[in-house]
Amino acid sequence: MLHTLDLSWCRNLTDEALGLIVDSCLSLRMLKLLGCTQITDTFLDGHSNPEVRIIGLKFSPILEHLKALNPHEGPLRYSSVC
Structure with missing residues (x-):
């Protein structure tokens, strides 16, 4: 049951x-591997779990799992309540 x-x-x-x-x-x-520079393409190409997202390895987007703001939506709006 590990996610x-x-x-x-x-x-x-x-x-x-x-x-x-x-x-x-x-x-x-999701598998996070920040700082695990010893991991190679042998692992990335060889495992059989197509559902797992691996983040933190060289050339993998570290923040891809986070929802980013759309830069075309304009600036953030804050409440004027003081």
Whole structure:
């Protein structure tokens, strides 16, 4: 029943260990790997869970899971209540 897992800065993890975790946790939807520069394309291309989003690796959008403001909507409006 694990949906989100943050393994950021776990420098001893290997591609094989992460593959086992991701392939075994079928309900996993988000894996955070900030600072895990040892992880390679072997893991990214080799795991079998197409539903998991991996964030924090080199060249992966760190904030892609957050809703960003649309710059064309104009400035933020604050209440005039003091």
